[in-house]
Amino acid sequence: MNTIMRKSVLGIAGLAFAGGVIGGPVAAHAATPAVDAKPVAVVQADKPAVDKGKLMPNGTHGTQSRINLDDEQTANVKAIIAATKKSDMNERAAVISIATSLQESKLHNLGHLGDANDHDSLGLFQQRPTSGWGTPEQITDPQYSTTAFLKGLKQVDGWQDMPLTDAAQTVQVSAYPDAYAQWEQQAADLVAQYWNS
Template sequence: MKVSFARWLPAITPQQTSSQQTSSRQASREQASRRRAEVGAYRLGDQVRIAGRQVAEHAAGAARTTRQAVARVDGESVRRLAARTGLRKGALLVAGLAFVGGVAAGPGVLDAPAPSAAAPAPQAAPVAPAAPAAPAANDDGGNSSDDGAAPKMEQLIPYGTQGAQSSTPISPEQLDNARTIVHTARKMGLPERAAVIGVATSLQESKLNNLGHLGAQNDHDSLGLFQQRPSSGWGTPEQVTNPEYASRAFFDGLERVHGWQDMPLTDAAQSVQVSAYPFAYAQWEQQAADIVRSVDAGH
């Protein structure tokens, strides 16, 4: 017997209804998600539109401010000023915008003076030795200043003395040797500072005595005012015991020392003499300056 289809309908219907309900719920959730996305997108778009309107309003306000700022320059409109100067209105508006930017930056920007090439601040320069006075021949073949005035101590000791100073009595013969040193420096066109270095060096080496060979006490073959050694190329024994030759040989060596004018006395002297006691020359700087000053004064 054939079973009626209606007999199976109650069993099929609940299954179909449950499936339909599941699909309906999924569809509802998807629809709700789409609505939320649409609402969020709408709100975001609305915020963007609001921000855009605000930016546009600010831009319009800035443009109005710019136009108002440059609308008149000394009572003339931009159009008239453009016609008078031959500049395009766009260029004048750019200039006006720059002016407004300066106003916004503050009065200090507009009032600040234009930069100028200011002269560099003076820098302290090393004290240079004074140039020797114009020479004039005197009785002993040397030279002295025209007016006989002694040089200032700042010329003779420009950097001050170093360490404790020594002094020794000077005989007329020693003073004559010192005078030869000073006059030789002047003949060679050297400044008074060179004469001080020469006299101080001789004070250390020989106490301004033109020493010959001292036998067993002699330092190798050193001779003369500066204890120069013939074996080292300073000259013959006769030459280095000639005060003027010895002085000229010393100053020739001094001139070969780069920057000697700016050196402490003991460094300049040591650069020429190459002594075993390089700091010994400094102790004679004050007495050497006094002797040079006395010689220049004609004493």
């Protein structure tokens, strides 16, 4: 009787094992959702980074200032960068331009401010029609005013390697020649953020 019982138990165990081997993978496969095996293209979302060493070759000078930008100011940053590229000038020129505009107008395209106006200064760079920068309409056009500033910058020997405040002052001839330096870090950050956008 032991032998018969033993054969019966082994037979049942064998059937269970065979059923698991046969039924197991089928059941597992049936429970797994179908996967679409089409090839997937890898898309590189990152744009090339700006060489930050070129943005501030001399580092910053003095205490740095920073302001939060609204949509208008951000649009003016992008306009300055576009004009810089169109003028075939590099990222350093954009840093100098944006820092200059941060100092002169906080990146606002200013019209005539009445009694608060500094003479007849207008626009992003506070350029003056009476000093030959252009008409009021031209000076308040971000593309034109940036191009006019860059034309002046191109005439400064060694502007690429000189401290930002010296390059900006040579073009602008401001009563506060050292004031441009405080905006260099924010200007460089903005160029790094928007140059390739």
